[in-house]
Amino acid sequence: MSPIELSFDEGNIYECPLSNIMDARKVIAFHSYKGGTGKTTCITNLAALYASQGKKICLMDFDIYAPSLTSYFNADPQYHIHDLLSGKAGIDDVLVDYTKKLKLDGELHIAFASPAKEDIHSIEINYDNNFQIKSLKQFLAVKKQLLQREGFDYIFIDTSPGIRYWSINALAATDILFLMLKINNMDINGTKQMITEIYDSLTRFGLNTHLILNKVPGASPLNSYNPNLFNDVQNEIETLLDLPVFLSIPCYCDIQFNRDEFLWALYKPQHPFSETLREIPTLLQKIK
Numbered sequence: 001m002s003p004i005e006l007s008f009d010e011g012n013i014y015e016c017p018l019s020n021i022m023d024a025r026k027v028i029a030f031h032s033y034k035g036g037t038g039k040t041t042c043i044t045n046l047a048a049l050y051a052s053q054g055k056k057i058c059l060m061d062f063d064i065y066a067p068s069l070t071s072y073f074n075a076d077p078q079y080h081i082h083d084l085l086s087g088k089a090g091i092d093d094v095l096v097d098y099t100k101k102l103k104l105d106g107e108l109h110i111a112f113a114s115p116a117k118e119d120i121h122s123i124e125i126n127y128d129n130n131f132q133i134k135s136l137k138q139f140l141a142v143k144k145q146l147l148q149r150e151g152f153d154y155i156f157i158d159t160s161p162g163i164r165y166w167s168i169n170a171l172a173a174t175d176i177l178f179l180m181l182k183i184n185n186m187d188i189n190g191t192k193q194m195i196t197e198i199y200d201s202l203t204r205f206g207l208n209t210h211l212i213l214n215k216v217p218g219a220s221p222l223n224s225y226n227p228n229l230f231n232d233v234q235n236e237i238e239t240l241l242d243l244p245v246f247l248s249i250p251c252y253c254d255i256q257f258n259r260d261e262f263l264w265a266l267y268k269p270q271h272p273f274s275e276t277l278r279e280i281p282t283l284l285q286k287i288k
Contacts, residue, residue, distance in 0.1 A: 026147050026152075026153070026154055026155060026175055027143060027147075027154070027155045027157065027173060027174050027175045027176070028043075028154060028155070028156050028157070028174065028175065028176045028177075028178065028284075029062075029156075029157040029158075029159055029170060029171055029174040029176070029177050029178070030042060030043040030156075030157070030158055030159065030177075030178050030180055030212075031159045031161070031167060031171060031177060031178070031179055031180070032161045032179065032180045032181060032187075032191075033161060033162060033181060033187055033190035033191045033193075033194055034161050034162060034186070034187065034190060035066070035161045036182070037161070037180040037181055037182055037187070037214055037215075038180060038214040038215065038249070038256075039158065039159075039161075039178075039180040039214075040063070040068055040069070040072070040158050041255070041261065041264075042178075042180065042212070042214065042249070042277070043059070043156050043157075043158050043178075044059065044069070044072060044158070044261075044263065045263055045264055045265040045266075045273075045274070045277055046156065046265070046277055046280060047059040047108060047154075047156045048102065048104070048108060048263045048265055048266050049265040049266075049274075049277055049278065049280075049281075050106070050153070050154060050156075050281065051099070051102070051104045051105075051106040051107060051108035052102075052104050052105055052106065052265070052266060053105065053106060053281070054105045054106040055106045055107075055153040055154060056106055056107040056109075056151060056152045056153050057106065057107065057108050057109070057152065057153065057154055057155075057156065058095065058109050058110075058111065058146055058152050058154070058155045058156070059108065059109070059110045059111070059155075059156045059158070060081065060110075060111040060155060060156070060157045060158070060170075061081060061110070061111065061112050061113040061158050062081065062113065062157050062158060062159045062160065062166055062167060062170040063113060063158050063159060063160045063161075063167075064081065064082070064113050064120065064123055064160055064164075064166045064167075065120060065160045065164060065166075066160065067112065067113035067114065067115050068261075069110065069112050069113070069158065070112050070113075070114075070115055071115075071261070072261045073098065073110065073112075075096060075110070075112055077094070077096050077112050078093070079093045079094045080094065080111075080112050080113055080114035080119065081094065081111050081112065081113045081114070082113065082114050082119045082122070082123050084111065084138070084139075084142065085123065085135040085138060085139065086123075086135070087134075087138060091111070091142045091145060091146065094111045094112075095109040095110065095111055096109065096110050096111075096112065097109050098110060102263070102266065106153075109152075123166070132165075132169070135169070136169050136172070136173070139169070139170070139173055140173055143155065143173055157170050157174060159171065162194075163194060163197065163198060168198060171198075171202055171207065172202065172205075172207075174207060175206075175207070175208060176207075176208045176209075176210070176284070176287065177199070177202075177207055177208065177209045177210070178210055178211075178212045178246060179191060179194075179195075179199070179209060179210070179211050179212070179243070180211075180212045180213075180214050181211065181212075181213060181214070181237075182213075182214060182215050183213060183215070183216055183217070183233060183237070188237070188240060188241070191211075191241060192240065192241055195209075195241060195242070195243065208287060209243055210243065210244055210245070210246035210287070211237060211238075211241065211243050211244065211245045211246060212245075212246055212247050212248075212249065213233065213234065213237060213245060213247070213248040213249065214249045214251075215249070215250075215251040215256065216233055216248045216249065216250055216251060217250075217251060233248065234248055246283060247276070247279065247280065247283065249273065249276050250272065250276075252271075252272065252273050255271075255273055265277050265278075
């Protein structure tokens with residue numbers, strides 16, 4: 001029986017056979033139950049970090065409903081992810097090369113989602129089953145092209161929070177999922193619901209899912225530092241959600257309340273946040 005990819009539509013799973021196009025541990029997505037968890041900041045900095053270390057990286061914005069990477073990079077590209085999914089443009093048209101601008105040792109190519117209201121509306125109303133399957137196949141063909149023909153080392157995918165159609169389709173093409181959450185009951189309960197309704201199905205088809213806890217108390221001057229706090233929090237969350245915690249990131253107020261988003265991993269490499277991100281490549285090698 002051929003490997004299958006999953007497409008979701010309000011809880012229903014559609015199967016479409018797509019054989020021999022999966023490259024294990026090459027596609028990494030960040031997802032969350034709700035916004036404000038820091039997933040875009042983390043995945044953007046991680047992609048830039050890998051590129052600064054000589055890797056050829058593709059960063060894709062699948063936050064179709066509220067894209068932010070155009071603002072993050074002050075970009076105004078001619079083509080977007082929407083054009084790729086609809087077949088109006090190829091991946092070479094969509095990708096923007098930031099290698100020289102960021103003075104990277106490797107390469108960083110970014111596929112932006114359009115922030116225009118009409119583009120968001122158009123991709124939302126194209127919701128029939130034939131379009132879903134066609135778009136998913138198009139995306140998986142792009143994945144194969146990037147990894148096998150164009151030699152990208154990793155594809156990083158930012159997604160819309162919650163159970164949204166395009167987020168789930170992006171996750172269906174992912175090898176490793178980092179599910180980000182903050183330490184509050186709303187995030188924990190919502191994440192638990194998503195695990196039950198969505199991730200369990202994806203995991204059966206090979207998705208490797210791990211938790212990243214962000215904005216964990218410990219670095220804030222309002223809290224006395226407790227060296228055992230991270231371990232206590234991790235153990236509690238792992239028990240509640242029945243998934244392993246990959247990493248815990250403290251709450252850094254200077255990042256959270258900074259008006260301008262920028263690449264801390266490149267421009268402030270000595271910041272504790274940047275140092276924490278530099279642990280990820282080593283930790284990834286340990287994922288089986």
